[in-house]
Amino acid sequence: MHEPRRKSPPPNQPSGVAAAPRIRVLLPLPLTAGAYDYRLPPGLQARPGSFVVVPLGGREVVGVAWDGEPDPLLPARRLKDVRGVLDAPPMRESLRRFVDWVAAYTITPPGAVLRMAMSAPAALEPAPQKAGWQLAPEALREGVRLTPARQRVLDHLQPGEVRSGTDLAEAAGVSAGVVRGLADAGLLVPGLLPRGAAFPLPDPEHPGPTLGPDQAAAAEALRAKVMSGQFGVTLLTGVTGSGKTEVYLDAVAECLRQGRQALVLLPEIALSAQWLERFRRRFGVDPALWHSELSSRTRRDTWRAVAEGAAPVLVGARSALFLPYPDLGLVVVDEEHETAFKQEEGVIYHARDMAVVRARFAAAACVLVSATPSLETLTNAETGRYDHLHLAERHGSAGLPAVEAIDLRKDPPERGRFLSPPLIEAVKDTLARGEQAMLFLNRRGYAPLTLCRSCGHRMRCPNCTAWLVEHRAQRRLQCHHCGHAEPIPAQCPECKALGSLTPVGPGVERVLEEVQQLFPDARRIVMASDTIPGPAAAAAAAEAIATRQVDLIIGTQIVAKGWHFPHLTLVGVVDADLGLAGGDLRAAERTLQLLHQVSGRAGRAEAPGKVLLQTFSPDHPVMRALVSGDVAAFMAEEAAGRRPGHWPPFGRLAALIVSSEDEREADRAARDLGLSAPRAEGVEVLGPAPAPLALLRGRHRRRLLLKARRDVPVQPLLRDWLHRVELPNSVRVQVDVDPVGFL
The missing domain is CATH 3.40.50.300 (P-loop containing nucleotide triphosphate hydrolases)
Incomplete structure (x- = not known):
C-alpha cells in the first residue's frame, strides 16, 4: 500500500489537464499487494465502501472501493477503468476497518478477509421482483358478465394493487384456474409484486418470562450498557440453568428499542432448536439466521436484509461477524469458552476475540456469556478490562445436581x-x-481404534496421522479428520488373517x-x-x-x-x-x-x-x-500454573504450521524457518517439530511455536520472520495467532 508523496500531476499527465479521478479497490482475493488503484471514468461515482466491478487480468471482478489515497506516482497509462458500480448498500466504515484489523492481526492478506464479508455475491444485485396480477383498466371490464367465482376474485383486488395468483385464489376461495381464466379474458393484467420484508420484526415489548431478582438486576445492567451507545465488554456468568439466556435477550430487546441491530453468536447454531424456541417466546417471531447450511437464496436474502437494516436481530455462527450491519448496537457471544468459535482453516481467527473488536469499531455493547468462561476472559474481567455480572443460583425451584x-x-x-x-x-x-x-x-462411532489380534496392525488413515474409527451401523471405517472412509475388511491388510480385526475402546x-x-x-x-x-x-x-x-x-x-x-x-x-x-x-x-x-x-x-x-x-x-x-x-x-512461564493469558503464542505433500520438503522448510527464528528479549521459539497430526489430508506438517511476554507485539516479529525465508510454492505456511489447539 502506497502513501501519497506529492500532489503534483502524475507522470505523463499534461499540466493544466484535470486528471481522471482514481480510487483504491480491494478485491476479495488472497493477494499480498492489498488494494489496487483504478481510474473512475466520466459518469461513474464511487466512494469508499461502494461495490465496484473492475478488470483483473482477462476477467471482471467485484471489489470494494477502499480507504486511503491512490499512489500519485503510478503512471496513468498503467491504470484500468472501473467498469461499473453496483446497486448495493455500501460497506460501512466500521466493517472496512474491521477487515483491515483482522488482516493485520492474523497476518492474512486483506482480500482474504474481505472475501468473508462478501460471502453472498448474489446479494450485491437487488433481488428480482416477482410477478403477480392487478386489475385491468376499468374500461376493459365494463359490460363483461362474470361468474360469482370470478367476481369474488376481482372484489379482492383494489385498483393499483398487485397480488400473486396463489394469494388471490386462496383469498377468494377459488381454484388457480379461475384466476388464469380472468387473465385470459383480459380482466387481469401482469404487475410486479411489492418487495415484502425478508424477516418479521421482533417485538421488544412482547411478554417475556418473569425474571428473578438476580436476573432482573443483571438485565438492568446490560440494558444500561446498550442504552449508553458506547463500546464496552461485559462477562455474564452463572451456574447452568441460572437464566443467562433470558438476561441477555433483555439486552437484545433494549437494542431493538434503540433502533439498532443485534448479533448473537452461538457455537452450534444449526443444532440450537431449543434456543430458537426461547427467542420465539421472547419476541414473537424467529430471528434471521446465518450458518453454513442455509441455501444460496436464503444467504442472499439474509445478507441483503442485514445490509439494508431489515434484519434487526441476526443469530449465527462465527462468520456472521463479517455481515454488513449498518448500525450494530449489541454483540453477544454465548458459550464464549467454546473452541468451535476458533476458525482453523483459511483465515485463522477466534470469533470471540474478533467479536470484541467488531463491537469496538461499531460503538456497540459486547456481552460474553458462559457458565465456565475461558481463563483469558476471566483474567480480563479480574483486571477490570471487562465488567462482570454473575448469577449464582438456578432460576426457579431447581437446585444444582x-x-x-x-x-x-x-x-x-x-x-x-x-x-x-x-x-x-x-x-x-x-x-x-x-x-x-x-x-x-x-x-463418535463404535470404537476409536481397530487392530489385528494376530499381528497388532492398527487401521490407520492413508491421508492423516490418525486411527480409523469403526462405524458399525454403516459397516465402515472412517477418518474424522479428512473424511476418508473404507469398508471394514474381512482380513488384516498386513498379515492377511481372516476375522482377526477387533474394535478397541x-x-x-x-x-x-x-x-x-x-x-x-x-x-x-x-x-x-x-x-x-x-x-x-x-x-x-x-x-x-x-x-x-x-x-x-x-x-x-x-x-x-x-x-x-x-x-x-x-x-x-x-x-x-x-x-x-x-x-x-x-x-x-x-x-x-x-x-x-x-x-x-x-x-x-x-x-x-x-x-x-x-x-x-x-x-x-x-x-x-x-x-x-x-x-x-x-x-x-x-x-x-501458567503465570510463571508466561503462558496464555499471561503471555502470547503464535504458531507456524509448515506443510507439504513432500515430507523432506516440509522438513527443509521448517528447518530454514527455525534457523531464521526471531531472537529478542522476552521471545522464545520452540521447534520445529512434527505436529501431533504429522500427516493431515495428505500433507506432512511441522510446527514452530513463538512464545512471548504479554507486552511483546508478535505481529511485526512474525512478518519479519516470514519475509526473511524464501520457500517453494509447494510449501504452505499457516500462521495461527493465539492458537487454542495444537494438533
Missing part, C-alpha cells in the same frame, strides 16, 4: 463392558422412577450396544453429529425428549450445549478422563468446561439431579473441582 466420582480402579466394569456397576444401578433406579437418564461419551455406538443388553425396554436415542446432522433433526430429537418419548439419551459433546430437558435427572459420564491425556496447554480447562456443561443438563426442574463421573483419576484437580462445585478454585490454580 450432586456430582460424584466413580473410581474405576475400585468399581471396574465387567470385562468387555464400559459401564460400571454403580452407574448401571443408578440408571436402573432413574428409569424405574419414570425419569430420564443420559450417558455421555465424547467419541468405546464409542457411542458401542455404549448403545451395551445399553440395549442392559436396559432392553428403555426407549433410546443417540445424539452425535453423524446422527443429528442439522436443525430439523436437532428439533425432532429435542421434541422427542421433552415429550418423554425417550428414556435414555446417549450422546457426544453436542448434548452439552444449552439443552433443557426437564425430566432428565441422571447424567453418567462414561469416560471422564478422556481429553486429559496429551500435552495440550488447555486440556484440563477444556475437560472441566465440557464435563461441567454436560453435568448441567441434570435436574433442571423440580426433581433433583445427579451426575456420576467414571474415572481412573478421582483425585485429579478437574474431578475434585467438579465434585466440589468449586470451579473458581480450579481456574485460580490453573492461572497460577
Whole structure:
C-alpha cells in the first residue's frame, strides 16, 4: 500500500489537464499487494465502501472501493477503468476497518478477509421482483358478465394493487384456474409484486418470562450498557440453568428499542432448536439466521436484509461477524469458552476475540456469556478490562445436581463392558422412577481404534496421522479428520488373517450396544453429529425428549450445549478422563468446561439431579473441582500454573504450521524457518517439530511455536520472520495467532 508523496500531476499527465479521478479497490482475493488503484471514468461515482466491478487480468471482478489515497506516482497509462458500480448498500466504515484489523492481526492478506464479508455475491444485485396480477383498466371490464367465482376474485383486488395468483385464489376461495381464466379474458393484467420484508420484526415489548431478582438486576445492567451507545465488554456468568439466556435477550430487546441491530453468536447454531424456541417466546417471531447450511437464496436474502437494516436481530455462527450491519448496537457471544468459535482453516481467527473488536469499531455493547468462561476472559474481567455480572443460583425451584466420582480402579466394569456397576444401578433406579437418564461419551462411532489380534496392525488413515474409527451401523471405517472412509475388511491388510480385526475402546455406538443388553425396554436415542446432522433433526430429537418419548439419551459433546430437558435427572459420564491425556496447554480447562456443561443438563426442574463421573483419576484437580462445585478454585490454580512461564493469558503464542505433500520438503522448510527464528528479549521459539497430526489430508506438517511476554507485539516479529525465508510454492505456511489447539 502506497502513501501519497506529492500532489503534483502524475507522470505523463499534461499540466493544466484535470486528471481522471482514481480510487483504491480491494478485491476479495488472497493477494499480498492489498488494494489496487483504478481510474473512475466520466459518469461513474464511487466512494469508499461502494461495490465496484473492475478488470483483473482477462476477467471482471467485484471489489470494494477502499480507504486511503491512490499512489500519485503510478503512471496513468498503467491504470484500468472501473467498469461499473453496483446497486448495493455500501460497506460501512466500521466493517472496512474491521477487515483491515483482522488482516493485520492474523497476518492474512486483506482480500482474504474481505472475501468473508462478501460471502453472498448474489446479494450485491437487488433481488428480482416477482410477478403477480392487478386489475385491468376499468374500461376493459365494463359490460363483461362474470361468474360469482370470478367476481369474488376481482372484489379482492383494489385498483393499483398487485397480488400473486396463489394469494388471490386462496383469498377468494377459488381454484388457480379461475384466476388464469380472468387473465385470459383480459380482466387481469401482469404487475410486479411489492418487495415484502425478508424477516418479521421482533417485538421488544412482547411478554417475556418473569425474571428473578438476580436476573432482573443483571438485565438492568446490560440494558444500561446498550442504552449508553458506547463500546464496552461485559462477562455474564452463572451456574447452568441460572437464566443467562433470558438476561441477555433483555439486552437484545433494549437494542431493538434503540433502533439498532443485534448479533448473537452461538457455537452450534444449526443444532440450537431449543434456543430458537426461547427467542420465539421472547419476541414473537424467529430471528434471521446465518450458518453454513442455509441455501444460496436464503444467504442472499439474509445478507441483503442485514445490509439494508431489515434484519434487526441476526443469530449465527462465527462468520456472521463479517455481515454488513449498518448500525450494530449489541454483540453477544454465548458459550464464549467454546473452541468451535476458533476458525482453523483459511483465515485463522477466534470469533470471540474478533467479536470484541467488531463491537469496538461499531460503538456497540459486547456481552460474553458462559457458565465456565475461558481463563483469558476471566483474567480480563479480574483486571477490570471487562465488567462482570454473575448469577449464582438456578432460576426457579431447581437446585444444582450432586456430582460424584466413580473410581474405576475400585468399581471396574465387567470385562468387555464400559459401564460400571454403580452407574448401571443408578440408571436402573432413574428409569424405574419414570425419569430420564443420559450417558455421555465424547467419541463418535463404535470404537476409536481397530487392530489385528494376530499381528497388532492398527487401521490407520492413508491421508492423516490418525486411527480409523469403526462405524458399525454403516459397516465402515472412517477418518474424522479428512473424511476418508473404507469398508471394514474381512482380513488384516498386513498379515492377511481372516476375522482377526477387533474394535478397541468405546464409542457411542458401542455404549448403545451395551445399553440395549442392559436396559432392553428403555426407549433410546443417540445424539452425535453423524446422527443429528442439522436443525430439523436437532428439533425432532429435542421434541422427542421433552415429550418423554425417550428414556435414555446417549450422546457426544453436542448434548452439552444449552439443552433443557426437564425430566432428565441422571447424567453418567462414561469416560471422564478422556481429553486429559496429551500435552495440550488447555486440556484440563477444556475437560472441566465440557464435563461441567454436560453435568448441567441434570435436574433442571423440580426433581433433583445427579451426575456420576467414571474415572481412573478421582483425585485429579478437574474431578475434585467438579465434585466440589468449586470451579473458581480450579481456574485460580490453573492461572497460577501458567503465570510463571508466561503462558496464555499471561503471555502470547503464535504458531507456524509448515506443510507439504513432500515430507523432506516440509522438513527443509521448517528447518530454514527455525534457523531464521526471531531472537529478542522476552521471545522464545520452540521447534520445529512434527505436529501431533504429522500427516493431515495428505500433507506432512511441522510446527514452530513463538512464545512471548504479554507486552511483546508478535505481529511485526512474525512478518519479519516470514519475509526473511524464501520457500517453494509447494510449501504452505499457516500462521495461527493465539492458537487454542495444537494438533
